[in-house]
Amino acid sequence: MTTTTAIGYEKNLPITDPSALIEKDVEIPELGPHDLLVEVNAVSVNPVDVKLRAGASANGFRILGFDAAGIVRDIGSEVTLFIPGDEVFYAGTNDRAGSNQRLHAVDERSTGRKPATLSFADAASLPLTSITAWESLFDRLQLTEQSFGTLLIVGATGGVGSIMIQLVEALLPNVTVIATASSDDRAAWVRQLGAEHAVNHRENMTAEISAIAPDGLDWLFTAHSEAQIETYAEIVRPFGHIVAIDDGPRDVSPLKGKSIAWHWELMFTKPQYKTHDMIGQHQLLNEVARLVDQGRVRATTTRALSPITAATLREAHELVESGRVAGKIVLHDWA
Structure with missing residues (x-):
């Protein structure tokens, strides 16, 4: 398999337009030395997703999404923190294709182990925030x-x-x-x-x-x-x-x-500039997972939508755009 299903946009359109977010098949990216290829099981929508969809250039077709939770399926040549089969959660970065795709590449140093006590959906509510x-x-x-x-x-x-x-x-x-x-x-x-x-x-x-x-x-x-x-x-x-x-x-x-x-504060600074302390995001996500599994921090999911499709993502974007959402909206399981 050389392609994967992704959801993104080609034009900056109102979210009520059915073409505001669409599904396409895209090439699975070649992994960098520190990259993980993750089978994405759940994502969430953040205000930054809405902002980018409304005003940022699509450059042909832009895949949105930052928060994700899933399973590692392949690893880059220098990966040391994870192995295939590991369950992970992460928020990625703003200078790569987003997580709204079935298979997604992300740097291991911005990735944490998924809290064992949470579903993929609830885990996806946590990383970026x-x-x-x-x-x-x-x-x-x-x-x-x-x-x-x-x-x-x-x-x-x-x-x-x-x-x-x-x-x-x-x-x-x-x-x-x-x-x-x-x-x-x-x-x-x-x-x-x-x-x-x-x-x-x-x-x-x-x-x-x-x-x-x-x-x-x-x-x-x-x-x-x-x-x-x-x-x-x-x-x-x-x-x-x-x-x-x-x-x-x-x-x-x-x-x-x-x-x-x-x-x-911009959480994308470390992964975008590959700062010397970039691995701190891996470490803090693991600490958050530990706190969750100890019952000291809980997921902030307030609404879950399924399956992950262009239609459900448009619904989630519309809800976030309203400004009336407390906590996080998550989407889980592909159609």
């Missing part, structure tokens, strides 16, 4: 088990926030989490995951946060920073830290008066 949350907390903000203070998570009901709350609960015992939520149901979701406080970002957020942390926030994670810098400058303490994962503002000068540090 876990890597983003982990790198934000431990690489960008440099938090440790001894860190003491208050963290605000803006966009806490999304995929990254839902994992970040759990990682803080599991690994950072002295960090208090304030999570933003826009409804009572969403507030209940973040509290269930471990947040000590839930505030409505649409109603008096500044006053609520000031009552909880009168001296200001120590750290702030944001997935929605546009037009929020003045607010952040008010609620973060002097010498505090902010980490953002969205495209963010172009002017952060309001933070200067308090010497507040601004950090960017």
